[in-house]
Amino acid sequence: SQQxxxxxxxxxxxxxxxxTMNCSYKTSINNLQxxxxxxxxxxxxxxxxxxxxxxxxxxxxxxxxxxxxxxSSLLITxxxxxxxxxxFCATDDGSGNTGxxxxxxxxxxxxxP
Amino acid sequence: xxxxxxxxxxxxxxxGTPVTLRCxxxxxxxxxxxxxxxxxxxxxxxxxxxxxxxxxxxxxxxGYSVSRSKTExxxxxxxxxxxxxxxxxxxxxxxxxxxxxxxxNGTRLTVT
Numbered sequence: 001s002q003q004x005x006x007x008x009x010x011x012x013x014x015x016x017x018x019x020t021m022n023c024s025y026k027t028s029i030n031n032l033q034x035x036x037x038x039x040x041x042x043x044x045x046x047x048x049x050x051x052x053x054x055x056x057x058x059x060x061x062x063x064x065x066x067x068x069x070x071x072s073s074l075l076i077t078x079x080x081x082x083x084x085x086x087x088f089c090a091t092d093d094g095s096g097n098t099g100x101x102x103x104x105x106x107x108x109x110x111x112x113p
Numbered sequence: 114x115x116x117x118x119x120x121x122x123x124x125x126x127x128x129g130t131p132v133t134l135r136c137x138x139x140x141x142x143x144x145x146x147x148x149x150x151x152x153x154x155x156x157x158x159x160x161x162x163x164x165x166x167x168x169x170x171x172x173x174x175x176g177y178s179v180s181r182s183k184t185e186x187x188x189x190x191x192x193x194x195x196x197x198x199x200x201x202x203x204x205x206x207x208x209x210x211x212x213x214x215x216x217x218n219g220t221r222l223t224v225t
Contacts (some may be wrong), residue, residue: 033213042203042216043156050211088155099144099207099214100171103155 006089006104014112019076021107023089030092032065033101034074037086046074081113116140119204119217127225132191134220136204144207145187146214147171147179149200156203162187194224
Protein backbone atom coordinates (compact mmCIF):
# COMPACT_ATOMS: atom_id res chain seq x y z
CA SER A 1 0.00 0.00 0.00
CA GLN A 2 1.23 3.48 -0.80
CA GLN A 3 1.96 5.55 2.27
CA UNK A 4 3.63 8.60 0.86
CA UNK A 5 2.24 10.63 -1.96
CA UNK A 6 4.56 13.21 -3.44
CA UNK A 7 3.79 16.42 -5.18
CA UNK A 8 4.70 17.50 -7.76
CA UNK A 9 5.63 14.40 -9.74
CA UNK A 10 8.04 16.47 -11.80
CA UNK A 11 9.67 19.85 -11.29
CA UNK A 12 11.90 21.84 -13.63
CA UNK A 13 13.73 24.93 -12.40
CA UNK A 14 16.71 27.11 -13.26
CA UNK A 15 19.99 26.86 -11.41
CA UNK A 16 19.98 29.13 -8.38
CA UNK A 17 16.25 28.84 -7.77
CA UNK A 18 14.72 27.03 -4.82
CA UNK A 19 12.94 23.69 -5.20
CA THR A 20 10.13 22.57 -2.93
CA MET A 21 8.74 19.06 -2.85
CA ASN A 22 5.84 17.89 -0.74
CA CYS A 23 4.96 14.54 0.74
CA SER A 24 1.76 13.36 2.38
CA TYR A 25 1.28 10.16 4.30
CA LYS A 26 -1.61 8.26 5.79
CA THR A 27 -0.78 6.68 9.12
CA SER A 28 1.05 7.62 12.31
CA ILE A 29 4.80 7.59 12.02
CA ASN A 30 7.89 7.56 14.20
CA ASN A 31 9.99 9.37 11.63
CA LEU A 32 10.09 10.46 8.01
CA GLN A 33 13.11 10.29 5.75
CA UNK A 34 14.06 11.84 2.43
CA UNK A 35 16.22 10.08 -0.14
CA UNK A 36 17.72 11.13 -3.47
CA UNK A 37 18.22 8.88 -6.47
CA UNK A 38 20.40 9.74 -9.40
CA UNK A 39 19.63 8.01 -12.67
CA UNK A 40 20.74 4.38 -12.66
CA UNK A 41 21.90 4.46 -9.06
CA UNK A 42 20.65 3.44 -5.65
CA UNK A 43 18.96 5.80 -3.26
CA UNK A 44 21.04 8.02 -1.01
CA UNK A 45 19.78 9.13 2.39
CA UNK A 46 19.44 12.89 2.81
CA UNK A 47 17.77 13.57 6.12
CA UNK A 48 15.60 12.00 8.85
CA UNK A 49 13.08 13.96 10.87
CA UNK A 50 11.43 12.50 13.94
CA UNK A 51 7.72 12.79 14.63
CA UNK A 52 8.38 15.19 17.52
CA UNK A 53 10.43 17.55 15.34
CA UNK A 54 8.94 20.27 13.17
CA UNK A 55 11.90 21.41 11.14
CA UNK A 56 15.39 20.22 10.35
CA UNK A 57 18.26 21.62 8.31
CA UNK A 58 21.20 20.03 6.58
CA UNK A 59 23.31 22.28 4.38
CA UNK A 60 21.04 23.57 1.60
CA UNK A 61 18.23 21.24 2.65
CA UNK A 62 15.35 22.21 4.88
CA UNK A 63 12.73 19.66 5.89
CA UNK A 64 9.50 20.40 7.69
CA UNK A 65 7.06 17.98 9.23
CA UNK A 66 3.44 18.65 10.16
CA UNK A 67 2.07 15.55 11.88
CA UNK A 68 -1.39 17.09 12.24
CA UNK A 69 -1.65 17.34 8.46
CA UNK A 70 0.43 14.20 7.88
CA UNK A 71 2.67 16.07 5.50
CA SER A 72 6.31 17.00 4.98
CA SER A 73 8.18 19.26 2.63
CA LEU A 74 11.74 19.26 1.35
CA LEU A 75 13.23 22.58 0.29
CA ILE A 76 16.46 22.73 -1.65
CA THR A 77 17.84 26.25 -1.70
CA UNK A 78 20.07 27.73 -4.39
CA UNK A 79 19.74 24.64 -6.56
CA UNK A 80 22.57 23.37 -8.73
CA UNK A 81 22.59 21.24 -11.85
CA UNK A 82 24.01 18.42 -9.70
CA UNK A 83 20.76 18.41 -7.71
CA UNK A 84 19.00 16.93 -10.75
CA UNK A 85 17.63 13.63 -9.44
CA UNK A 86 14.51 11.95 -8.12
CA UNK A 87 13.59 12.62 -4.52
CA PHE A 88 11.61 10.24 -2.36
CA CYS A 89 10.01 10.56 1.02
CA ALA A 90 9.72 7.45 3.13
CA THR A 91 7.96 6.73 6.37
CA ASP A 92 8.42 3.91 8.81
CA ASP A 93 5.60 1.43 9.31
CA GLY A 94 5.19 2.34 12.98
CA SER A 95 7.20 -0.65 14.19
CA GLY A 96 10.28 1.42 14.97
CA ASN A 97 12.31 -0.46 12.38
CA THR A 98 13.70 2.45 10.39
CA GLY A 99 14.52 0.15 7.49
CA UNK A 100 10.98 -1.07 6.91
CA UNK A 101 10.09 1.97 4.91
CA UNK A 102 7.09 2.90 2.85
CA UNK A 103 8.18 5.05 -0.07
CA UNK A 104 6.33 7.61 -2.09
CA UNK A 105 6.50 7.58 -5.87
CA UNK A 106 9.00 10.39 -5.91
CA UNK A 107 9.48 13.82 -7.42
CA UNK A 108 11.75 14.13 -10.44
CA UNK A 109 13.71 17.35 -10.25
CA UNK A 110 15.49 18.85 -13.22
CA UNK A 111 17.78 21.81 -12.58
CA UNK A 112 18.72 23.60 -15.77
CA PRO A 113 22.14 25.27 -15.92
CA UNK B 114 29.01 3.84 -1.35
CA UNK B 115 28.59 2.12 2.01
CA UNK B 116 30.28 -1.19 1.15
CA UNK B 117 27.33 -2.86 -0.49
CA UNK B 118 27.50 -4.73 -3.77
CA UNK B 119 24.73 -6.29 -5.81
CA UNK B 120 25.23 -8.95 -8.45
CA UNK B 121 24.49 -9.29 -11.22
CA UNK B 122 23.80 -5.70 -12.28
CA UNK B 123 21.69 -6.81 -15.23
CA UNK B 124 19.96 -10.08 -15.99
CA UNK B 125 17.56 -11.29 -18.65
CA UNK B 126 15.81 -14.56 -18.00
CA UNK B 127 12.88 -16.54 -19.30
CA UNK B 128 9.55 -17.09 -17.61
CA GLY B 129 9.61 -20.12 -15.35
CA THR B 130 13.33 -20.17 -14.67
CA PRO B 131 14.81 -19.72 -11.19
CA VAL B 132 16.83 -16.60 -10.51
CA THR B 133 19.02 -15.66 -7.56
CA LEU B 134 20.19 -12.14 -6.85
CA ARG B 135 23.02 -11.54 -4.43
CA CYS B 136 23.67 -8.72 -2.01
CA UNK B 137 27.06 -8.52 -0.31
CA UNK B 138 28.04 -6.04 2.41
CA UNK B 139 31.33 -5.27 4.08
CA UNK B 140 29.88 -3.13 6.89
CA UNK B 141 28.94 -5.97 9.27
CA UNK B 142 25.46 -4.47 9.60
CA UNK B 143 22.77 -6.57 11.18
CA UNK B 144 19.85 -5.46 9.01
CA UNK B 145 19.49 -6.13 5.30
CA UNK B 146 16.55 -5.45 2.97
CA UNK B 147 15.37 -6.25 -0.52
CA UNK B 148 13.20 -3.69 -2.33
CA UNK B 149 11.84 -3.58 -5.85
CA UNK B 150 11.30 -0.37 -7.79
CA UNK B 151 8.65 -0.05 -10.45
CA UNK B 152 7.24 2.98 -12.27
CA UNK B 153 4.14 4.24 -10.50
CA UNK B 154 4.86 2.25 -7.34
CA UNK B 155 8.01 3.73 -5.90
CA UNK B 156 10.00 1.22 -3.87
CA UNK B 157 8.30 -1.68 -2.14
CA UNK B 158 9.78 -3.97 0.48
CA UNK B 159 10.04 -7.64 -0.50
CA UNK B 160 11.86 -9.28 2.43
CA UNK B 161 14.24 -8.22 5.14
CA UNK B 162 16.67 -9.80 7.56
CA UNK B 163 17.52 -8.86 11.12
CA UNK B 164 20.33 -11.35 11.54
CA UNK B 165 21.82 -14.58 10.27
CA UNK B 166 18.99 -16.98 9.47
CA UNK B 167 16.44 -14.39 10.70
CA UNK B 168 14.22 -13.11 7.92
CA UNK B 169 10.72 -11.78 7.54
CA UNK B 170 8.29 -10.85 4.79
CA UNK B 171 7.66 -7.41 3.46
CA UNK B 172 4.81 -5.89 1.52
CA UNK B 173 5.29 -7.82 -1.75
CA UNK B 174 6.85 -11.14 -0.77
CA UNK B 175 4.76 -13.52 -2.88
CA GLY B 176 6.93 -15.36 -5.41
CA TYR B 177 10.16 -14.53 -3.59
CA SER B 178 12.29 -16.24 -0.99
CA VAL B 179 15.43 -15.13 0.80
CA SER B 180 18.30 -16.63 2.69
CA ARG B 181 20.98 -15.25 4.94
CA SER B 182 23.55 -17.81 6.02
CA LYS B 183 26.28 -15.23 6.68
CA THR B 184 26.16 -11.68 7.99
CA GLU B 185 27.58 -10.31 4.75
CA UNK B 186 25.32 -12.04 2.21
CA UNK B 187 21.58 -11.76 1.60
CA UNK B 188 20.19 -13.72 -1.32
CA UNK B 189 16.89 -13.10 -3.08
CA UNK B 190 15.47 -16.00 -5.08
CA UNK B 191 12.69 -16.05 -7.60
CA UNK B 192 11.79 -19.73 -7.69
CA UNK B 193 9.96 -19.46 -11.02
CA UNK B 194 10.28 -16.05 -12.59
CA UNK B 195 7.22 -14.33 -14.06
CA UNK B 196 6.94 -11.27 -16.27
CA UNK B 197 5.44 -9.32 -13.37
CA UNK B 198 8.78 -9.69 -11.60
CA UNK B 199 10.52 -7.61 -14.24
CA UNK B 200 11.83 -4.77 -12.12
CA UNK B 201 14.85 -3.09 -10.62
CA UNK B 202 15.83 -4.77 -7.36
CA UNK B 203 17.66 -2.87 -4.64
CA UNK B 204 19.39 -4.25 -1.62
CA UNK B 205 19.87 -2.02 1.40
CA UNK B 206 21.66 -2.31 4.71
CA UNK B 207 21.19 -0.54 8.00
CA UNK B 208 23.11 -0.15 11.20
CA UNK B 209 21.75 0.17 14.72
CA UNK B 210 19.13 2.49 16.12
CA UNK B 211 17.74 5.11 13.77
CA UNK B 212 20.41 4.53 11.16
CA UNK B 213 19.16 5.18 7.63
CA UNK B 214 19.26 2.74 4.77
CA UNK B 215 22.31 2.49 2.51
CA UNK B 216 21.40 1.16 -0.90
CA UNK B 217 23.27 -0.82 -3.49
CA ASN B 218 23.16 0.26 -7.13
CA GLY B 219 20.48 -2.22 -8.06
CA THR B 220 19.93 -5.21 -10.32
CA ARG B 221 17.83 -4.70 -13.42
CA LEU B 222 15.94 -7.94 -14.04
CA THR B 223 13.99 -8.60 -17.21
CA VAL B 224 11.76 -11.67 -17.43
CA THR B 225 10.78 -12.48 -21.02
